[in-house]
Amino acid sequence: MPELTLFYSPRACSLACHIALEEAGLPFTAKAVRIRKGEHRLDDYLAQNPWGKIPALRVDDEVLTETHAILTYIGETAAPGSNLIPKNNPLARARAHEWMNFLSSTVHLAFRPLFRPNYLISDPKLYPQLREVGIPNLKKTLLEVDRRLEGRNWALGDTYSVCDPYLLVFHIWSQREDVIEHVADMPNWKSHRQRIDERAATQVALAREGVTAENIRLK
Numbered sequence: 001m002p003e004l005t006l007f008y009s010p011r012a013c014s015l016a017c018h019i020a021l022e023e024a025g026l027p028f029t030a031k032a033v034r035i036r037k038g039e040h041r042l043d044d045y046l047a048q049n050p051w052g053k054i055p056a057l058r059v060d061d062e063v064l065t066e067t068h069a070i071l072t073y074i075g076e077t078a079a080p081g082s083n084l085i086p087k088n089n090p091l092a093r094a095r096a097h098e099w100m101n102f103l104s105s106t107v108h109l110a111f112r113p114l115f116r117p118n119y120l121i122s123d124p125k126l127y128p129q130l131r132e133v134g135i136p137n138l139k140k141t142l143l144e145v146d147r148r149l150e151g152r153n154w155a156l157g158d159t160y161s162v163c164d165p166y167l168l169v170f171h172i173w174s175q176r177e178d179v180i181e182h183v184a185d186m187p188n189w190k191s192h193r194q195r196i197d198e199r200a201a202t203q204v205a206l207a208r209e210g211v212t213a214e215n216i217r218l219k
């Protein structure tokens with residue numbers, strides 16, 4: 001069994017990998033690299049991951065980056081019965097990658113005009129214009145997630161997979177005080193959130209990250 005170390009920042013997209021590792025029952029060490037404190041830009045972390053982004057998963061002597069890749073690795077490494085990534089059904093497996101790619105590219109980036117406008121434009125005077133385009137796009141993108149969850153317990157239907165904790169990350173972000181006012185009701189995603197909140201693995205990872213009911217709200 002390889003030695004695993006997850007580098008995470010509380011409530012960042014790394015939370016998906018954190019929960020997935022708990023679900024997989026794989027032994028791992030969790031190391032906090034707090035983005036808010038700029039720790040992802042310090043030499044200690046850059047020595048692990050020169051790209052300086054979170055998450056990263058050290059697997060023995062190698063470092064894997066990208067949430068989609070890390071979740072895939074966790075799903076493929078978990079015990080055979082765990083079904084965290086569908087094994088014998090190519091279409092179901094492709095659906096898992098469809099979700100993860102949609103979440104890592106389209107959904108994650110839809111938050112950028114609100115969370116990181118400085119990554120998109122240099123002049124802060126233009127931020128309102130960026131929000132004018134970005135907010136309706138975020139709302140539309142989140143509603144698309146909600147539409148895709150209709151009639152499903154989990155992202156892939158009846159079976160929990162690594163896609164589900166990834167969905168939780170963006171639901172948490174969507175409930176932030178500065179975002180929630182721009183977001184429509186998302187009843188399917190809200191039920192999904194309630195189901196995932198009840199899982200022991202979610203609770204363990206959230207507690208380790210210091211995320212409490214006070215700092216994440218559910219509309």
Ligand SMILES: N[C@@H](CCC(=O)N[C@@H](CS)C(=O)NCC(=O)O)C(=O)O
Binds near residue numbers: 012013040068104
């Ligand atoms: N494509 C990467 C994105 C990673 C990423 O941007 N992570 C954020 C946290 S959610 C980060 O490291 N932000 C710090 C920064 O950009 O300085 C993935 O899906 O893992």
